[in-house]
Amino acid sequence: MTRLGMGLVGPGFVGAHHIDAVRRLGFVDVVAIAATTDASARRKAEALRVPKAYGSYEALVADPDVQVVHNTTPNYLHEPVIMAALAHRKHVISDKPLATTAATARALHEAATRAGVVHAVTFNYRGNPLVQQARTMIESGELGAIHYVHGNYLQDWLLEPTDFSWRLEPDKGGESSAIGDIGSHWCDLVQHVAGQRIVEVLADLTTVVPTRMKPSSSPEAFARASGVAREPYTVRSEDLAAVLLRFDGGAKGCVSVGQVCAGHKNDFWLEVSGRHASLRWHQERQNELWIGRRDRANAVLAKDPALMSAAAARYTHLPGGHQEGWSDAFFNVIRDIYCFIAEGHPPSHPKPPAFATFEDGYHSACVVEAILHSHRHGAAWTKVPALIGASR
Numbered sequence: 001m002t003r004l005g006m007g008l009v010g011p012g013f014v015g016a017h018h019i020d021a022v023r024r025l026g027f028v029d030v031v032a033i034a035a036t037t038d039a040s041a042r043r044k045a046e047a048l049r050v051p052k053a054y055g056s057y058e059a060l061v062a063d064p065d066v067q068v069v070h071n072t073t074p075n076y077l078h079e080p081v082i083m084a085a086l087a088h089r090k091h092v093i094s095d096k097p098l099a100t101t102a103a104t105a106r107a108l109h110e111a112a113t114r115a116g117v118v119h120a121v122t123f124n125y126r127g128n129p130l131v132q133q134a135r136t137m138i139e140s141g142e143l144g145a146i147h148y149v150h151g152n153y154l155q156d157w158l159l160e161p162t163d164f165s166w167r168l169e170p171d172k173g174g175e176s177s178a179i180g181d182i183g184s185h186w187c188d189l190v191q192h193v194a195g196q197r198i199v200e201v202l203a204d205l206t207t208v209v210p211t212r213m214k215p216s217s218s219p220e221a222f223a224r225a226s227g228v229a230r231e232p233y234t235v236r237s238e239d240l241a242a243v244l245l246r247f248d249g250g251a252k253g254c255v256s257v258g259q260v261c262a263g264h265k266n267d268f269w270l271e272v273s274g275r276h277a278s279l280r281w282h283q284e285r286q287n288e289l290w291i292g293r294r295d296r297a298n299a300v301l302a303k304d305p306a307l308m309s310a311a312a313a314r315y316t317h318l319p320g321g322h323q324e325g326w327s328d329a330f331f332n333v334i335r336d337i338y339c340f341i342a343e344g345h346p347p348s349h350p351k352p353p354a355f356a357t358f359e360d361g362y363h364s365a366c367v368v369e370a371i372l373h374s375h376r377h378g379a380a381w382t383k384v385p386a387l388i389g390a391s392r
Helices: 013-025 038-048 057-061 075-087 102-115 129-139 178-194 326-342 358-376
Strands: 004-009 028-034 052-054 068-071 091-094 119-121 146-154 198-206 211-215 230-234 240-247 252-258 267-274 278-282 288-292 299-302
Touching: 004 013, 004 057, 004 326, 013 028, 013 068, 013 326, 028 038, 028 057, 038 052, 052 057, 057 075, 068 075, 075 091, 075 102, 091 326, 102 119, 102 358, 119 358, 129 178, 129 267, 129 278, 129 288, 129 326, 146 178, 146 240, 178 198, 178 240, 178 252, 178 267, 178 358, 198 358, 240 358
Parallel strands: 004 028, 004 068, 028 052, 068 091, 091 119, 146 252
Antiparallel strands: 146 267, 198 240, 211 230, 240 252, 267 278, 278 288, 288 299
């Protein structure tokens, strides 16, 4: 396997998981980290045992030892970092969302296509073995024609007025909070599993906590700032949402998304119903897949490679009864991307299933904008723009 060099821009909460996943591959060297200053980059590089530290992303993308750039910066920095990497013809792996607007996401997709490099977005839940099992069962026709898709993604990390994140600031996180941050995960995964794209939405968005106490120095995501000065901040983005959905294959659906639901830590589930059976996957019980039927007893398939399809079993690392988790699914996504790069495939070559591209990131941004548009226009049905020049 060809050895590759990886550089990471934005070594925060998610960045550390990118590094951990890459190190598990065995054929990728973690070469460099870039942060906002030389001092902070050195601290992070020392803590994560990375040899090079840069105080700017421009320096990192210019490093000849870096072939793949990981972008885990706050959302508003995705565009300049990715464009700089593409200018140096580096492969790019971006955290989601790809961009804060659909127009920017489209521009990034087009730029990556022109550069002729591999481009990916880490919609990491695709990497779960039982997600892939559900996808293959639906693809094979085991459920029959799909007519209904529903679920939720609920958290409580923004429940209190003192909870704050840059994700709530439109100039940093984008116009949407709950939908853009976690709703985008749900929408990508349900389309991936069901094999149908969302083409129309009707949305009702709410800001449950309209005024928050913003710390003078914002913490990283999921961190709590204590002992620092605060000032009132008027929140303009949603922290709770309900959305009806229509899919291009004729299915209907609905989803609830919220970051202010007490007791829900990372409560992500989806259910797909067809004419013959239903499937439900729950992230907090991710080693189980519920199978519902009318003509015989319902069942729960435990994660066991001996009982799964061959396509899904390749995403397992342990035998039945040995639990696998979030970081293993994330690793599976990173493995699909890096094996594709190392094998020298052109960007247009068919991708492994857990591999989401900038095209997927562009479509995700279109769905988010359609949801915002629907809410602004009184919960009106709104079409998701077609992807110009893109293919399924």
